[in-house]
Amino acid sequence: MAHSENKRRLLSRKVLFGASIGSALFFMMLGVFFWGGFNTAMEATNTLEFCISCHEMEDTVYQEYKETVHYNNRSGVRAACSDCHVPDPWVHKIVRKVQATKELWGKMTGSINTPEKFEAKRLQLAMNEWKRMKGSDSRECRNCHDWSTMDPAGQKKRSRSQHVFAMEQGQTCIDCHKGIAHKSVRDQLSEEQIAELEKPDASHSRPLPARWVTFLAEEESQGQQAASAPAVAAASAPAAAVPASSGSSEGMPDWAAVPARQITVFYPGQTSMEWALNGSRHGGARVYDKAGDRCFDCHEGEEADMGAKMVSGDKAEETPIPGKRPGIPVDVQAAHDGEHLYMRFVWPETEHSPVPFVDGGKMDPENPVKLAVMLSNDDPEQAGQAGCWGTCHHDARSMPDTPDGEQVTKYIAETRTDISIRSEPRGGWDKRKSDEEIQALLADGTFMDLLRFNAGTGESEDGYVLADRVMEGGQGVEFSAEQQDGFWVVTMKRKLDSDQPGDLSLASDQLYNIGFAIHDDYSDSRFHHVSLGFKLGFDNPGAEINAVGM
Numbered sequence: 001m002a003h004s005e006n007k008r009r010l011l012s013r014k015v016l017f018g019a020s021i022g023s024a025l026f027f028m029m030l031g032v033f034f035w036g037g038f039n040t041a042m043e044a045t046n047t048l049e050f051c052i053s054c055h056e057m058e059d060t061v062y063q064e065y066k067e068t069v070h071y072n073n074r075s076g077v078r079a080a081c082s083d084c085h086v087p088d089p090w091v092h093k094i095v096r097k098v099q100a101t102k103e104l105w106g107k108m109t110g111s112i113n114t115p116e117k118f119e120a121k122r123l124q125l126a127m128n129e130w131k132r133m134k135g136s137d138s139r140e141c142r143n144c145h146d147w148s149t150m151d152p153a154g155q156k157k158r159s160r161s162q163h164v165f166a167m168e169q170g171q172t173c174i175d176c177h178k179g180i181a182h183k184s185v186r187d188q189l190s191e192e193q194i195a196e197l198e199k200p201d202a203s204h205s206r207p208l209p210a211r212w213v214t215f216l217a218e219e220e221s222q223g224q225q226a227a228s229a230p231a232v233a234a235a236s237a238p239a240a241a242v243p244a245s246s247g248s249s250e251g252m253p254d255w256a257a258v259p260a261r262q263i264t265v266f267y268p269g270q271t272s273m274e275w276a277l278n279g280s281r282h283g284g285a286r287v288y289d290k291a292g293d294r295c296f297d298c299h300e301g302e303e304a305d306m307g308a309k310m311v312s313g314d315k316a317e318e319t320p321i322p323g324k325r326p327g328i329p330v331d332v333q334a335a336h337d338g339e340h341l342y343m344r345f346v347w348p349e350t351e352h353s354p355v356p357f358v359d360g361g362k363m364d365p366e367n368p369v370k371l372a373v374m375l376s377n378d379d380p381e382q383a384g385q386a387g388c389w390g391t392c393h394h395d396a397r398s399m400p401d402t403p404d405g406e407q408v409t410k411y412i413a414e415t416r417t418d419i420s421i422r423s424e425p426r427g428g429w430d431k432r433k434s435d436e437e438i439q440a441l442l443a444d445g446t447f448m449d450l451l452r453f454n455a456g457t458g459e460s461e462d463g464y465v466l467a468d469r470v471m472e473g474g475q476g477v478e479f480s481a482e483q484q485d486g487f488w489v490v491t492m493k494r495k496l497d498s499d500q501p502g503d504l505s506l507a508s509d510q511l512y513n514i515g516f517a518i519h520d521d522y523s524d525s526r527f528h529h530v531s532l533g534f535k536l537g538f539d540n541p542g543a544e545i546n547a548v549g550m
Helices: 002-012 021-044 061-065 081-085 090-099 101-109 115-135 157-169 191-197 210-228 230-236 273-277 285-291 295-299 303-311 383-391 435-444
Strands: 014-016 260-266 327-336 340-348 370-376 448-454 459-465 478-484 487-495 512-519 534-538 545-549
Touching: 090 101, 115 191, 157 210, 157 285, 157 295, 260 303, 260 512, 273 285, 273 383, 295 383, 303 327, 327 512, 340 512, 340 545, 370 383, 383 448, 383 512, 448 478, 448 487
Parallel strands: 327 545, 534 545
Antiparallel strands: 260 327, 327 340, 340 487, 370 448, 370 512, 448 459, 478 487, 512 534
């Protein structure tokens, strides 16, 4: 009895703000039940089942999500809707849930209750999420994909370059990785909208993680070691696939003693310079423009994969040619004797694949192959980063925006008053500068030196690209070709110095931009295979193509 009385007195004792222990315990238990119920209900709204319980989600974005790596992958780890769209920190989660009441209103009013209504608002809905994720530095992405845990060794060169730029400049995951779980609508944005939405935010920049610093230092060291001993690497490489040189033919070096570099030329489709600079079409436009990266920096090693996308018609090609190969491996050798530059190109032949939209199936019946080489200094605007790509425009003949009745050839941007990158028609064929301005560019050395060989006719051409492609006027070049054991072998001899307009004089202590293209299988015009832009040097182990002294 006394015990019960003591218990009653204890529960009725005032402890805080006049409240008894009993009432405090009551409200504590009530709070626990309330919080438990509230939290359980809130977490129930984070499940996949809840998210797709309305047909607006199940019939659209859920079906798209099921086809992505976030739903099915080799590790068996699935990212549900809430993992990306609901913050994990409690305060941010509550704010997001309050914002979600607007979505309930949309459900009640039927604002997206048909596929047509949903598609009409898809871009707006996507932009809402992009802005939210941009504002949080892609917090939900980084719950799984943290910078510090990324392994740079497992990434492609292009990915590493983009990630280094992002960390240093303050870009975030969503700036590049839009449309990874749902249909991408980024291409519906204007270039101005993209620039504003994806511009770096200095508050998001961060130092490179230690493992990145270590990896990049090791990669640079390995590159220097490889460049310092190219002859050793070439000598130890297997040579069975490529016909060996029997020695020096008349006027040519002993090619057996000249190191070779294998370069893959790839089918470019309709990827003009305007296409490459358009961020809504080409994700690499950002690091090209902002970081000054070369095409070579990102795409070396994946040329054949890129060519496969274009040659199949999956990307940037409206008229694919069945059977055309996506890429061609070419062994390239370069040498000099102080007076001449010598080059040798060796690549495998291919069986004929008739072009379905050309009578007879051959675009250039006279020439089974043609080889073109472009050389320049860094004076042309795009040459240092893009090589000969800077001469290819969207309004050239056989390209999508070619003007009716005009035969627009290659040209460089300096010869135009304006070039349209985004607005159709793209290019600047009709924005030509005056003849006086163009002649001044030629005199100053702002042009692309162009050397071309036609294997069928045996004609060697020496010209240049400025306001147009001009195939005459140079000092001359000597090409020869033969077919050996299923390979084309083409050699080139060209004087280092020239006083002719459109010829680039080559000094032994300088680096030059070089690119080349092969028209194989009787092809013509843009239906060629092209290289990335490389750096040509003389007795320079750091050059990507090093002309060794004889």
